[in-house]
Amino acid sequence: MNFKVKSLLLALLCACSQGLGSQSPDGGPQTQNPGPKPGPVDGGLGADLDPSELDPVSHGGTITFESIGAPGWYPSRRDPETGPCDAYQASGCCLSKHTIESNALTPWDEDLIVTLRGPMKVKQFAVYQPAGDSKGPWNLVSSWDDRSPKSPRGLHFEGNSTEEKGFDGIIGTECLVDVSTSEDFACGPGSVPYCPPQGSGKKKTWGWSGSKLFVMLATMPHAGSLGHACSQGSGGNWFDAPWVGLSHGELVRAGAFGSCHCYAKEPDKWYLGDGCGQFNVFEVVNDNNDFRNFDVFSTNMFGYAGYVGEGPCGSRCKVGSLGSEADLIDKSTSTEAARGAVASPTRGPGAALRRPVSGYRYFLILLDVPNRTVQLAIIHPLNVPASVGALLPGLPAQMEASTVEAVRTLRLPR
Template identity: 35%
Template sequence: MTKLSRQFVHAALALLACACGSAREEGTGGAGGTGGAGGTGGAGASGSTSSSTSSGDTGGGGGLGMHPTEPSTPTRGGTMTFTNVGAPGWWPRRIDRASGDPACTYKDGTDTWGGHCCMKEQHTTSTTLAPFDEEMTLIMKAIRLKQLAIYQPGADASSWSMISSWDAKSGHGSNLVVTEGQMTSSDFTGDLTQKDCVNYFMQEASFACGDGKDYYCPSDPGINHLGWSGSKLIVFLASMTFDDAGVSKCDGGGQGHAGPWVAFVASELIRDGGRKWNGLCNCYSKTGSVGDGCGEINVFEVVLDNNQYSNREFMSTGVRSYQAGHVGGNVCGEGCDRDAFADDVEVVDACAKKAYTSGPEIEVGGDAEGCPVWRRPIGDRYFMILLDEKQREIQVAVIHPEKIPAAAAEMLPLLPGALSRNAIDALLSMRLPE
């Protein structure tokens, strides 16, 4: 067990700066935003309202079923397990109050675009996953999606139900809206590789904000939808294999940023104005450096920013919140060679330049087993992020469709309408490769 090296902490911070810079290029409008990333359409969708139409394979029924996959070299899979997640603390929250209001205890100033910014300290006493027990919104970019399922526990803790879903076989979703601009729909192709727009995935129900007390309400109806709070499991079948030269800029006009990105972030962060990119008035950080605020997880990020940290063949996973600032977020950089590892390898140690023989653990506020990063998959994979209040863990996994481990057999490949608590515990116990 070794402490995360200073070298990789600096690398992670550089990664953060690069990620934000890339997104800003897409354009988000002024304070409160007109939406981000393209500003007019929703993830390839043509509809202007969300649809609850499903193909019959929805969360309340029999699940999604098996989806055809493209053949590729089977891999042993990989996991990164973040332990000791959650602690009492606080983050800055933007609220709807006028300048000079005494509620503006953290900031009474201006936002990125010169508008008024009122923020308060939002405290929590929760220890079970906080702040990731708050509402969270899924973000995807430059990925080819085939299936998506989101599970949460109900009143009966022994069972988790699929509450949101989407399947490329029908092109429809259930209890899901997707947007890259103002229009939202659950009907889209799943191909997010043709332009480098950021796409936001939320529940269908609208979020009630702008009450003048607790939440800021941007003029941005595209993202004013509920996220997912409490424990949650997100699993999707997707590919990151595509021709980089075929990716255009979000607003057109030539070569776009071709770095795949999957993130799971505090919903209030994207509602603070400009869809996360309002650097002077959002909940991301209370110190202005690492993301020691309301919570963001870069679940899978390929860094392509023309610097020493960039390498299109590897992916980073990092967890950020007030609990411990930046945890994980390692990069392999220009010194890493994909071909230096065996074809069946999924997760590698960027510091030691070796493949893991067992899935690494990263303790929030504690030790890490090396500097784990992912090899960018070739072909289809099941990608998973599981946030569990009971175990206080975040489990991130990449699983090849032809090498499904026994611990994931209740979930894959059928993606049923419900999972037992035993299945959740089995997923949390995985340390791939085994």
């Protein structure tokens, strides 16, 4: 199975997300209602570093996507009783054209939900957003810490029994957990985008729209060293393949792909992925063929605007000869990259980030709407660059925009 088809199949089961709004939280144009913006949570998280769980210091790595966003449209689900169904209509499926005029990080400026797939062990999860526009302070709006796992703040977990048992930070191989805000989304008649009425006790929530910075302290050991497995053996295409994905909230709230979705402009041609699409932020690929590589992440985003990024390394990224200090791999040479990779819609990064299997790393995902930039970073807890020291490891309740700018312009390993 090739990588793109595998990624699309992945989306069929994982779920995706979407947004709405008249104006983005950053003051830029936005064509749908973005939903409620989470308020700040009280207090920062503080450092959560156990020396016994840290591996030797590594150099870190960044991949920077510039000039992201494009005008266009994708199908958004509507109530069949009210419509409009101007994009697609069949067998109770009503899809309306959600037209996007801006190129400011569209559609990733919209309502997004995070999906985590194991094997993975998370110690901290934090989300920051601008208090006003992006030039002012950024607030911690959602957080979770393994030192108080039963007390998430501004977060909702769904999948892998987290709704009943809560999230304990451990996600077994092939298990999936969706992470969203705690703000209720009112499904039912007339909801926009439409999601069917929920049964008693069931809850659907918004994602995060506008500019946002996700920070996760996690490790991704090989399958077998963590419990909670959601598989019956090693034959599946997701076995031992952790993934961090961003999807539009519309699909996540739908629960799974069915016969009516925003992922493709024609639901029965889901394999095209030409609708609201998906962002595979950090994905280990296991296709049980030449694309398989358990040691590195691929990174790509796709939807109505086309495909941006690169697929898996496969045999091109041989990490066996690399020292443990290398977090960013030059795909052309299978050596440590000399400097952080930069990509655009017309140029792939030419580099891949390395999966941390024996120690923790900070995973950073910055979606900066005004600058049309997506910044991905992996940082060793004992090698935090001074420029982002106001963020890591303390994860404060608030930080200045200058710190976010330092994250955006970070280029690691050099």
